[in-house]
Structure formats: structure tokens, C-alpha cells
Amino acid sequence: MRVRDLMLVGGVGLGGTAMMIGRAATPPGATISGKVTFTGTPPKMKPIDMAKEPFCARLHAAAPVLTENVTTGPGDALRWVLVYVSAGDQGSAPATETVRLDQKGCQYIPHVLVVQPNQPLDIYNDDSTSHNIHPLAKVNAEWNKSQPIGAPPIHAKWESPEFIPVKCNVHPWMHGWHLVLTTSHYAVTGEDGAFRLQGLPPGKYTITAWQEQFGTQSQDVTVTGSETKSVSFVFKATPY
Amino acid sequence: MGKLFAVVVTIITVVSTAIFIAHTWWLPPDISAHGHAIDRQLSETMISSGVLFVLSQLALALFAWRFGDREDGRRVKPFPGGATPMVVFAAVLVGAEILTLTLVGAKVWAGVFQTPPDPNSLQIDVQAEQFAFYFRYPGPDGRFGATHPELINEASENFFGLDPARDTSARDDIVVPTLTIPLNRPIALTLRAKDVNHAFYVPELRIQQDFVPGLTIPLHFTATQTGRYEIVCTQLCGLGHYNMRAYIEVLPQAQFDQWLKDKAAQQ
């Protein structure tokens, strides 16, 4: 049971980004793909010192975890950027598969998690320490629950679209996002800043990119048939 | 029944006292310059109140043993001398003890909390928050940047609400979750709370002080032994109270200087 859980976590941790980019194996319709980058000097990704929680500090003794509010990759790529269809989507069947959020090594995995309204969300504590999950929701109902060692997963769902910052009250550095979207056409950029929205019926769409610190940018795109269009977003970064 | 009571009270008294005397559970070794005075005060109180404790419990036990009703029509005996001599005796005895404890204790207390810090102290800014401590050193420029609560952003590790964009003195401030201090050098902390009440407690340092939101509270001490100790919060601050801790790392002066240099380079 425990072993299987851990393997599952590992799987999600490694493959999470890939899963989110390609949700299904090339569905029919058009594709919008591209890359999110920045110009200017972004803030430093600072090492997080988890000395307060010896269990987690030991896990990251060799290589400290870095802050994730602005995560950059090679080629000025920006990671953890949400790209989604903000207008023009004709609607799709509600998502029913369970999304999983892990607390592992005193980090939220994934840092940015996308769900659709009422999609089941299971929250696991994989650490040998107690965690607390406090989504600072404004539109949805805010809650604040601890998950001690040995407690079962928390089953949650979000009812309305909202970008919800999530924090752990016990570990000040633990921050993540729950993004509740009505559309099923979305992607979260990986280390290379790339994204890919697939299976779009012909039509005119507004594509929006959202980064937690730099805000949003939008572009209108019209697609026909099964063409692939390329769109890119560039955020202006400041060091502080 | 009276004899049983006497035996039970005696056993309880003897066992309780023996554990105190044997120091089975006792204070951790003192690593502070001022702690020996507190320890002495504690020991003196322990001895004088221990004597009172044992005497009263044993008197209670003895009287319960001796003065049970044997239904023999014996007359009750009044307490020798009545209440007055005993009351006067007790008042004088306890009064003298109080007087001694107050005079000595007030001096100990004043030595810790009512003296100004040494002017050569190392200044460190401490912020307590739900549920962690963060420590700030002024950096190479020797100045602390101003704090702005509205700029506090834990996601980017800006725990103090510094404004490096506009405030250059804030750029080199060193912020760490472990209180690293040099050996035998007076340390002057300024305690500030970000959200609710907290407390700073290091048993080995024999020091404890609350953080109060809205107040800046000074606290100073000198550590006399190297090592790694725990700082814990003793003022109920919310759900993570039990897990609110930090470590204090006492280093020899040279190692401390090196540590500070390394940290400054990382900023």
C-alpha cells in the first residue's frame, strides 16, 4: 500500500508536466502550441532553508529546493505558466478523473495544479511530518485543514472557476496554486516553457497565459481544420 | 483507615521528593552567562519549599495516624498553645523566606531583564510568525532595511517585507531560519511578531520572552558553549504551535565570521 503510493507519487512527480501538456493522444481538431519566455532580469530563484522542519531539511540536504514563484529554464523559458482558452471555447464534458496533489519533501507537487469545477481532488501527505492545507479562496469556500502523519487523503473539490493560492500554515515556504477552469483546453508550461493545446474545433479563440507574479497576457487566434498554429508569450521580468 | 492514609501520604511524599533530589528529570546544562544565578535561585527555592512540603505532608500523615477515633471516649486535645503562636511562627518563617527569595530573586531578574545590553552586542532582528522564526542580520552595510508588512511575501522568501527595489540597505540583509551566533559575545535581539503572540524559549539559555504584535521587545544574552540547541515557542499561537521551532547554532568566533561572509556573498 505504502510502496504503491510512493511509486505513484514518483510517477506523478516525473510525468506530471507531460501528462498535463498532452491530455489525450492527438484528438481530432486544431492545435495551438508555443513557448512562454521572459525578457529582462527575473528575481533569483532562492534556495529554501527548511531547517525548521528537520525531516524535510534532511531530504534536501544535498540540493536545496528553490523558490517557485518565478521559475526559469534554459533559453529564458518560464515554467509554471498556465496557458488556456479564456474565450471561444464551446464547452466540453465535465472532467471526472481524480486529480492528485502531493505534499512531499515540504513542497506542493505540482506547484500549479489545474482542475475543472467539481472535479475530484485528492490531497496526500507523503511526509513524516504534519502538514496543513489552506487554500485562500475568495469565490469558493475557504478552508484550512491539517493532515497529520497517518491521516487519510483529503477529498476536495472546487465549485467555481477561480485562481486560488494555497499555503501550508505550518511551513511558511510551502506555496502552490489551485487553478479552477471551466475549459478543458489548457496547459501548464514545463521547464522548457513549451505548451500545446490540442483538439480545438475550428473557430476564434482567446488564448491567455498566466504567471503568478507577472500577471496575464492574451492573444486572439483563429484556427481551422486540424492545422497547428504557433503562439508565443513574452513576459517582462524585474529583479525585485 | 488513618494508618493507611498516613502510609500512602508518606510514600507519595518520599517518592516525589526522591525524584526531585535524584534529578531524574532536570534542567538541561546551562550554556548562558547569566543562567547560573537562575539555577541557584531555583535550587534554593527547591530546598526551602521542599522542607515545607515534606514537613506539612508528614505532619498530616502523623496526625492522621495518631488521632483516629477509637471510640474510647477520650477527650479531644487542643493544639498546644492554640492558634496564635503557630500563626505568628508561620507568618514569620514564611515571611522571612519570602523576603530572602524576593531580594535575591529580584537581583537575578534585574540582571537578565533590566540591564541594558552591552554596546558591543551583535544586533539581530527576530521575527516570529505562524509557525517559524526568521532571523535577520544587517549585512555588510551594518544597516537593517525598513520593513513593510504589505510587502511580506512568503512565496518569494520575503518574510520581513523588505523593499529591495527602492531600499538599498535592505538588499544585503541576511535572512535565515537558524539563529547563528558567535561564542561568548553578547547578543542583542529585537523581537517582533508578524501576526500573533509568540515566545522565544531556549531552555539551555535559561531565557524566555514573549513576542507581542505591535511591540518591539529587546532581549539579550551571551552563550558560553558551542553547539546546536532548539528555540521553541511557548505562547499559544495557533494550529502549528507545537511545530514552531528554530535552531540556535553557537559557533566559535572565527567560524561565525566565515559563515557570515558566506551568507553575505549569497545575497
Added chain:
Amino acid sequence: MTTVASPPAQPPGPPTPAAPPVVEQPRPRPAQTGVWIAIAAISMTFAALTSAMVVRGSAAADWRHFRLPPILYLNTALLLASSAVLEAGRRRVAAHLVWVTLGLGLVFVVGQVVAWRQLVAQGLFLATSPSSAFFYVFTALHGLHVLGGLGGLGYVLRRFDAAGPAPVPALGAAALYWHFMDVLWLCVLVLLVLRV
């Protein structure tokens, strides 16, 4: 309060044969005593609030001074008048004067509400500043106690209507309480004038 009439406790032993003569004492009046005790407790409550106000005001950068609504002085006059009427009513044991007091007391409470509305019109709400907060707390708490006093007067009037002798002790107790409401209000007013 009354004094001890009986002999002091005796030492153990047979009771003294000749008990000293029992002196006739005035009948105890629990209602009066109760009101005195209530006065002590209420004074303590307002003292606590006053000290809270002093502490809170001593270091506050957010303390906003404002002018008290002038109607307060009219209300003060009304309350003092009502007390005078009640005192006359108590001495003559006259129910109609108690009715007048009841009316004046009601007008006082309404007047206090008008004072609140005037403050609200100036944009001074409960949470605007500690000064306005204390103003509302003091006046509301005093108003509640006045309403309690009105209840007491109502009880006295009901006793007047019932058969039997006039409720002199109850009237005396109610009057004592009512006068205390005056004194309390004057203290509160002085405090507000000085601090707010």
C-alpha cells in the same frame, strides 16, 4: 445595610444563661442592598472600560478626536430632570410621577439613539476610530443599564396597580438605581468630553 444585633460568638462551652436583650433593628431591605451591590458591580464594569480607554488611547496614532453631538447635553438635562421627578415620586409615593420618570427615561434613550445617528451622519462608525468605538460602547452599555432601570420602574408601577400596600421598598430601590444612572452618565459624559 444593617448592623449586627446579636452577641458575638461564644467560646465552646454551655451557652451563656442570660442572653443580652435583643435591640429592635430596622427591617432589612434586601432590594436596597441588592441595588447597592449592583451599583458596585456596574461601577467596576465602567471602571474597567475607562482603564481600557486610557490604555488604548495612550499610545494610539489612530485616535481621532471629534465633537460630541450637542444633543447629548439635552439628554443629560432630561435624565437629571427624570431623577428629580422620581425623587419627588419616591417621597410622596406617587405613581403618576413614576410614570413621568418612565417617559423621560424613554425619551433619554431615544435621544441617545439620535446622537448615534448624528455621528453616523458625520461618517463616524463603530470601527472608524478607537474614539468613536469607545463612544458607542460607553453609550450603548449605559443605555442598556438605563433600559434595565426602566424595567425596574415598570415593575414598581405594576406593584402599584396590584392590590395591597404601596411598594415603598421597591420604589426606594428603583429610585436609588435611577439616581445612580445619573451619576454614571455624568461620569461617562465627563470622560467622553475630556478624551474623545
Added chain:
Amino acid sequence: MTHATVAGAHRHAPPQGFLRKHVFSLDHKVIGKQYLDLALVAVCTGMILSWLMRFHLAWPETPIPGLAKLSPNGAAGGVITPEYYLSLMTMHGTIMVFFVLTTAPFAGFGNYFLPIQVGAEDMAFPRINMMSFWVTLVAFLVLISAFVVGDGPPLSGWTAYAPLSAVGKDAGPGQGVGQTLWAVSITLFCVAQLLGALNFVTTTLDLRTKGMSLARMPYSTWAWFITSVIGLIAFAVLMPACILLILDRVAGTSFFIPAGLVISDRLQPHAGGSPLLWQHLFWFFGHPEVYIAILPGFGIISHILPVFARKPLLGPRVMIACLVAIAFLSYTVWGHHMFLSGMNPFSATLFSVPTLVITIPATIVTLLWIGTIYGARLRFTTPALFCLGFVSVFVSGGISGFFLAQPSIDTYLHGTYFVVGHFHFVMGVAAMFGIFAATYFWAPKMFGRMMNETLGKWHFWLTFIGVYCVFMPMHYLGLAGNVRRYSAFTDDYLKPLIPLHRFITVAALFTGAAQLIFLFNLIRSRFRGPQAPDNPWEATSLEWSTTSPPPFDNFGGRPPVVERGPNEYGIGSGARGVDYGMQAAAARVSAR
């Protein structure tokens, strides 16, 4: 005052019908029993909460069977979350301090026996008396409702330090609706106790029967009287403090919340308030509250001990002087809870002196009890055993006060289990022993039947040994620096102490289980067991001059005339037979 039958206002006809007789009764005896029943429900609740806490401390990761169903929010899968632990702790403290330690010895027994002991027919204001009980009940229900409303019960402790208690739900689960309910409940409780104290003081001053001078009042009456004077001042301060707290929470004021607080990543919209103001107001109430809990115990012990020692209390006037001195001093020491709070360190010394001075009357009181036993003819009944146990645990708890009263030592011991051990001994266990002694002593009078002595003695021995096993080790934990109010001991230096915690937990579970004997005995003796005679213990005070239980107006329309003080034991030749003189001649009244 001397004329007992004071006047028409209090003389009311016996009530008819079940509701008027047993529920909405104006009879002080019924109200006293209602208070005691409320305290019984409260103490069971509070003890179950402490069991859950103790279990969690010893085995933090072990699920508690059934708890997941009872509280799916606080203990998913049966494992208590840290916030739920703090909620349990907050509710345990609040319930025990307010609804047990204030309600039972003061409001409960006081209501029942104060009027009888002074020879009155009822309280001075029966209607206010009834209201006082019902407001207390509502306060209790409001508090308990926090378990089922909103995010659960509050978690800021029974002291509810601001700003944690004042900022609302950002401060954690239970700090929303739950904390507001707490503040409302305590406000109501203050109102109820003020009304109750008003009655107690007036009754004592005005309704004493013929011959009942102040000097002839039993010590329990004195203690209730002094306690109600303390209560009048203390609750009159806590009530406005709670009102200000409620306003901070619901109306956006800033009495206790300073500017610039960032809680749960949100800058709080408050400015300028003073958290220390709450602490001062709270402890100005809070320290006297300790004496509200324990002084009735002093009175009860001083009242009962001579009965079973068959000897007058040593130094009766000194005893009363000490009670008055303690009551007075209790208002000068509140700052000793705040030595390390950030107030001016100089004032710590000022508060430390009266705190230490209080030990003088407390020591004298203890010595008077011990001196009373000297040369006595002790009858070891259950109430007598609880009196002796009271003296023992009071000594144990009082001694540790010497340490905490000194700021220099408090620097180390503040906020540790040493404090927990201290106040549980001195105000928890000692006050409970007072309640037990009172229950065994007065149950025959209240219910007309004797309680079972064998069960009572088992109850005493298990409890007496049990509380020492629970609370004495807490002093050792405190010396080792074990911090209180922690839901788990994850710190390195605390881990070696966990075995001692397990010992305490096992002892607490056993001691708690021993209380079932008491509960069984108490309930059984309402229906079974030998009928109680009027004066089964051969005691002197007025309650023993009337029937068991007393009639509606206490003395069957013939108020007693008091001829002696309450202290007339061990008189006469010493031969078998009557060795005591009753305060008033026993007048057999017709039981209704």
C-alpha cells in the same frame, strides 16, 4: 437583620406542577441542584476531552476508534489534527474553569446551602436566582454548540489571548464562528455569575435569621460570601473585555489588534490596538477566578473537617481573616501571569511581592487545618478522607507556586508543564476534592439518602493516588523544559520525555475511570440506600436542624433561632454521647 422572616417579598407559596417544581423553580434548593447537574454534565464532557488529549499526546499517530465518526473534520481517520487538539484543550479549560470549578462549589453548593446555613427561607431575589441559572445554561449550550457549528471549536486556549482570538478565521479553523461563540458564552456566563453573586451577598447581609451574627456564620457561608464579593468585581471586568473582543471580531474595531499584522498571507485591516490590554483585563479577572474556584473549597473543608475531627476548627477568626486577606490580595497579583509578556520588567518585581505574600495566609490556612486534626478523634468517613486529601494536594500545588511567583525562576518555568501541574493541583484537583467532600457530606441532606461508604472509599483511594501519578510528574516534565499546549513532541530535546507522558496518560485514563465509581454511587443513592436521618454526621450548622431533604421553605415555617457559633465540637464530658452543640435546637418539621 436578625429577624428571620423577612417580609412578604420572599415568602412565596409552594409551587405546583412538575415544571414549576423541578424545572423553572424559584426554590434555591432546586436551582442549586440544577447547577450541580449542569456541572456534572460539564465535568464529564471536560474529562472526556482531557482523555482524548492525553491519549493523543502519548500515541499521536494511533487512530482513536469512533472518533472519525464523531468529528470527521477534526480527526479524519481517527487521528487528531493539531488544530483539533488545541480545540479540545481550549474547550477543556473553558468548560472546567467556568462550568465546573465556578459552577459546582460556588453556584451549586452555595445556592443550596447558603440560605439554609443562615436560616433564610430562600435567596433574597428568587427570580434573579432562577435567571442566573438559566443564563448559565444558555452560556454552556452556546459554548458546546461550537463543536457542531462552523469550523469547530476555538483553539486559542481558555485565556483567549488577542490577537489570535480577535482576528477571525484567518487565524485557523475554529477561530471564526467558534471563537465568537466562545466570547458570547463567556459574556453570558459573566452576566449569570454577577446576578448570582448579587443574590449571595444580599442574602448573607440581609436574610440571616435571629441570632445569626456574622461571627456565627459557618465557614462555608463565609467562603461563599467572600467568593461572591470577588466574583462581583472579577466578572464585572471580564464582561466588558469580552464585549470588546466580540466587537473586534464582528464589528471591525481594533481594541486588541495592532496595525500591520499579516495572517495567512493577508494584511489585516486593523490598527493601533493593544494585545497586552486584553491580557491585563483577562488576568485582572483570571487570577481572582482561581480563588473563586478554590475559596469555596477552603470554606467547605473548614466546615467539614471539624465535624469529623470532633473538634472545633483551630483559629476560626484567623481562618476568616486569611480568607479576606487572600480575596483582597488576589486583585494585586494578576501581573504574575505576564512576567514575560513584554510589559515593563520592573513591574514584574512589583507583582511578584504580593504573589509571594499570598503564600502567608495560604500557609496559615493549611496549618490551621493540620492543627485541627491534632488531638482530634478523626472519623474516617469518605468526606473526611476527601478533606484530608484536599489538604495534601493543596500543599503540593501551593508549594510549586513559590517557584512560579518569582520572575527569575519563571523565566525558565513559564509556559512549561510545571505550570500545568501547579494549577491542576491547586485549583483543579484541590477544588475537585472540595466538591467530592461536599457531595459525600451533603448528599444525605440533598437527596434524603446516604451514599455508599465502601464505594466512596474506593473512589477516594483510586482518585488520591491517581491524581498524584498524573500531576506530580508534570512538575518533572516542566523542569526538563517540556513546553505546554503542544499537540505532539517533535522537538529533539522533548523526545526522551515521551515515556513519562505515556505514564501520565495511563494514570489519567485510570483516574478518570475511577470517577465512574463516584458517578454510579451518586446516581444510585438518589434511589437506593438507607434513608438519611436529619443529622447523620452529628454536625452543628443549621442545615442539620431541618429534615433531609429540607421542606420547601427550609424550616417548615419556623425559622431557627441561633444560639451558638458553628464550632461547638468536642464539648461536654467526652464520654460517649452528645459531644457537640447545634447552632439552633433541632426542630423536627413536617416533611412535605
